[in-house]
Amino acid sequence: MSQPNDLKNVGLKATLPRLRILNLFETSEVRHLAAEDVYRILLAEGVDVGLATVYRVLTQFEAAGLLVRHHFESGKAIFELNQGRHHDHLVCLQCGMVEEFYDAEIERRQEQIAKERGFRIQEHSLYLYADCLKTDCPHKT
Amino acid sequence: MSQPNDLKNVGLKATLPRLRILNLFETSEVRHLAAEDVYRILLAEGVDVGLATVYRVLTQFEAAGLLVRHHFESGKAIFELNQGRHHDHLVCLQCGMVEEFYDAEIERRQEQIAKERGFRIQEHSLYLYADCLKTDCPHKT
DNA sequence: TTGTATGCAAATGGTTTGCAAGGGC
DNA sequence: GCCCTTGCAAACCATTTGCATACAA
Numbered sequence: 001m002s003q004p005n006d007l008k009n010v011g012l013k014a015t016l017p018r019l020r021i022l023n024l025f026e027t028s029e030v031r032h033l034a035a036e037d038v039y040r041i042l043l044a045e046g047v048d049v050g051l052a053t054v055y056r057v058l059t060q061f062e063a064a065g066l067l068v069r070h071h072f073e074s075g076k077a078i079f080e081l082n083q084g085r086h087h088d089h090l091v092c093l094q095c096g097m098v099e100e101f102y103d104a105e106i107e108r109r110q111e112q113i114a115k116e117r118g119f120r121i122q123e124h125s126l127y128l129y130a131d132c133l134k135t136d137c138p139h140k141t
Numbered sequence: 142m143s144q145p146n147d148l149k150n151v152g153l154k155a156t157l158p159r160l161r162i163l164n165l166f167e168t169s170e171v172r173h174l175a176a177e178d179v180y181r182i183l184l185a186e187g188v189d190v191g192l193a194t195v196y197r198v199l200t201q202f203e204a205a206g207l208l209v210r211h212h213f214e215s216g217k218a219i220f221e222l223n224q225g226r227h228h229d230h231l232v233c234l235q236c237g238m239v240e241e242f243y244d245a246e247i248e249r250r251q252e253q254i255a256k257e258r259g260f261r262i263q264e265h266s267l268y269l270y271a272d273c274l275k276t277d278c279p280h281k282t
Numbered sequence: 283t284t285g286t287a288t289g290c291a292a293a294t295g296g297t298t299t300g301c302a303a304g305g306g307c
Numbered sequence: 308g309c310c311c312t313t314g315c316a317a318a319c320c321a322t323t324t325g326c327a328t329a330c331a332a
Contacts, residue, residue: 013286013287013330013331013332014331014332015286015287015288015330015331016288016330017287017288018287034321035321035322036321048289049288049289050288050289050290051289051290051322052288052289052290052291052322052323052324053287053288053289055321055322055323056287056288056323057287059323071212071213071214071216072212073212075212075296075297075320075321076320076321076322077321077322090254090255090258090260092260093263099258099260101254101258103250103254105246105250106247106250106251109244109246109247110247110267110269113231113242113244113269114231114269114271117231117240117242118273118274118275119231119233119240119269119271119272119273119274120271120272120274121269121270121271122234122270122271122272123270124267124268124269124270124271125267125268125270126251126265126266126267126268127265127266127267128251128254128255128260128262128265129262129263129264129265129266130255130260130261130262130263130265131260131261131263132259132260133259133260133261134259154305154306154307154311154312155306155307156305156306156311156312156313157305157313158312158313159312175296176296176297177296189314190313190314191313191314191315192297192314192315193297193298193299193313193314193315193316194312194313194314196296196297196298197298197312197313198312200298216295216296216321216322217295217296217297218296218297
C-alpha cells in the first residue's frame with residue numbers, strides 16, 4: 001500500500017487523490033492505464049475526484065519519476081509505474097493487451113546507432129504492434 | 142512530379158488537392174509533415190484547400206499505402222511518403238529534426254521476440270528521442 | 283494560518299463529421 | 308449526369324487552465 005512518505009519523498013503533499021492514484025498503479029493487475037481509466041476506476045471506488053486532478057497528478061508523478069508516460073497509437077497517453085527497469089512494449093492490436101520485454105542486444109544497437117550519428121539518447125520507445133494470437137484474445141483493455 | 146495515374150492506380154480520383162498533397166511529399170526536402178504543415182504550405186503555394194480536406198486526403202493516402210502515419214511525442218500525427226523500405230526514427234528533442242535509420246539486427250531481434258511470445262507483428266515503430274548535438278541544431282520544424 | 287491542491291466549468295488543440303455546393307470521368 | 312470530393316462550420320475528444328473553495332502542514 002502506498003504511504004504518505006512515498007509522496008513526500010518526491011516533494012509532493014500527501015493528499016487523498018495522490019495517494020489513491022499512486023495506490024492504484026501499485027496494486028492494479030493492469031499496469032498500463034490512461035487518465036480516463038484512472039478517473040473511472042477511482043469513481044467506482046467511491047473516491048470523489050475530478051478528471052482535471054487526475055491529469056494534473058499524473059503529470060506531476062511523471063515529472064517526479066514515479067510514472068512513465070507512453071504514446072501508443074490510440075491517441076491517448078498511457079501511464080505505468082516507473083520500476084526503474086527500462087523496457088519496450090508489445091501491444092496487441094486486437095485486444096489492446098500490453099506485454100513488456102527487454103532485449104540487451106536491441107539496447108546496445110540503439111546506443112551504437114545514436115553514437116555513430118552524433119546523437120545523445122534521452123529516451124527511447126520501441127512499440128511492436130501485433131496480433132497476440134491467443135485463442136480468445138481475452139485481455140480486453 | 143506526381144501523375145494522375147499515381148492516384149488512379151490506388152483507386153482515387155485525381156483531384157487537385159490530392160495531386161498537390163502527393164506532390165508535396167514527393168518533392169519536399171522535409172520528409173515528415175503534420176496535417177497542419179501540409180495545409181499551411183499549400184495555402185502559401187496559393188492552393189485554396191480546406192484543412193478538413195487535408196486530413197481526409199492524408200487518411201486516404203495512408204489507407205492506400207502511399208503514406209505512413211507516425212505518432213511521435215508531439216501529440217500530432219506526422220506523415221511521410223511510404224517508400225517501401227521500413228525504417229526507424231531518431232527524433233531530436235531540441236529542434237524536432239527527424240533522422241531515419243535501419244538496423245537489420247534490431248529487426249531480427251524484434252521478429253524473434255514476437256515469435257517467442259506467440260505474437261504476429263503487424264507493424265512496429267522504434268523512436269529514439271535524443272539531442273542531436275549539432276552545434277547550431279538548425280533543423281527547426 | 284498559509285500556501286498548495288482540488289473540483290468544476292470553460293478553453294484549447296488536434297482531428298472528424300454533416301451538409302450543401304463543386305468537379306472528375 | 309452521377310457520384311465522389313470539397314470547403315465550411317460545427318462537433319468531438321483528450322487534455323489544460325482559470326478561479327473560488329478546500330485542505331495538508
